[in-house]
Amino acid sequence: MAQSTKPRRRRAPRGQGAALRGAILEAARQLLAETGSEEAVSVRSVAEKVGVTTPSIYRHFKDKDDLMDAVCSDVFGALANALAKAADGAAGPLDRLLAQGRAYIDFALANSEEYRMVFMGGCAPTNTDDVLTNDCFSQVIAAVGACMEAGIFPSSPDGPLPVAMRLFAAVHGLAALLICKPWMPWGDVGSMVEAMLLMCAAGCSLEGSLASLAPAELAGELSVLAGRPARGKLPGRRRA
């Protein structure tokens, strides 16, 4: 593959060496959107798109993972904004949490390849993970905490974090499968998302009181909740 056209990028002035860094990031982001896969975007391809030779990339990024992590950090900064914006237009704590859930899945589907890299890639924590925990998850934890204070979710001695982790896991699972297994029978995606969020919210309200039940009693209790009395018991549920 002869690189016939060589509109070499002009050398940056003395102090502005980091200008190239921004151009590299933008090129990598574009290539990722075009090819739709991390493996398909090579260091060589982003170098050519910028108009620079390949090794120049390594002056601004430690390696390819570092580059990709940088584009993901940028992209996931937008998630923090999306979550905050969704929370703004909400009426109460629960609406806020549900709106965040919808915004999260919307974001994941709109930036599927970045989402895949961050949440389905390697195991080692990256810079993007810092952005996530500090700017994104903190909002979800706060929303869960507000639901607890409002009595919508039962308060827990462990605080809102474990509940938030479960909600996050469930929502992530749906987003991840919608990305990786889009051909599965999801039906209408919007309805599925809504049902999922409802299921999670209802489950959060109940799991505290159900956890102390004997396994044998669980099915009966759920039958009551399902609206069909299993063994004659009608509404009676309460646990101090």
Add this chain to the structure above:
Amino acid sequence: MAQSTKPRRRRAPRGQGAALRGAILEAARQLLAETGSEEAVSVRSVAEKVGVTTPSIYRHFKDKDDLMDAVCSDVFGALANALAKAADGAAGPLDRLLAQGRAYIDFALANSEEYRMVFMGGCAPTNTDDVLTNDCFSQVIAAVGACMEAGIFPSSPDGPLPVAMRLFAAVHGLAALLICKPWMPWGDVGSMVEAMLLMCAAGCSLEGSLASLAPAELAGELSVLAGRPARGKLPGRRRA
């Protein structure tokens, strides 16, 4: 890298050409367990482990993806057995579903790299996906259906499939994050799994009756369920 030792594999007899296929699969599986990542196991490395030159692999597998898909198919066949075995020791439909959930996550954590390849890899359906839908998901759908017939979950005109998809998504989300983000604050994994399953089960029992509520009423209804009356309403919930 000089391949100093060359204990060449003896040529297979006339009809037994497929014998090498099994050896390749076994070698690939071992290398995957040793290296712990798909990228780290190369076609060359499995060829050397078997005692054969690289191009010989391509006589039995179309390409590397085909090879990896084959080892995943084998591994996920064991998931079908694990799910069935978990269902056997269950007392009722709900216990069966919960046991399947635990077995699923156990399997995912025990075969994390194969799980990652199957559920976080490319988008195109593979042979492994057939194994999954036919041998694994069918069991979950059946368990959900049994819960519906027993009145533990409300029956839906859409059948058990949408509910099963939601449960699957939630459980997958937890498994996937436990694999990809093990450093997150999960606490005790067993407890987290149990709480997650409980949350999902409770949510499934309720989401049908909650779906028809106005958003404004939802928070109040959940407050009642949480055990703390929000606006004085005590137990009264029912919908035809």
Add this chain to the structure above:
DNA sequence: CAGCTACGTTAGCACCGTTACGTTAGTGGT
């Protein structure tokens, strides 16, 4: 024994991420 074919090899392409080292150009010191 001849020949055919399944089985495997030799040699090599195109590409990848990455590194050691040479080159250019702007800047500050004297």
Add this chain to the structure above:
DNA sequence: ACCACTAACGTAACGGTGCTAACGTAGCTG
């Protein structure tokens, strides 16, 4: 005005990857 210095980038190349066309060779069948 000159010169050393260094930031910014290029040249060349190494080892590795997935993959393939062309070639041999062992073993069964006539």
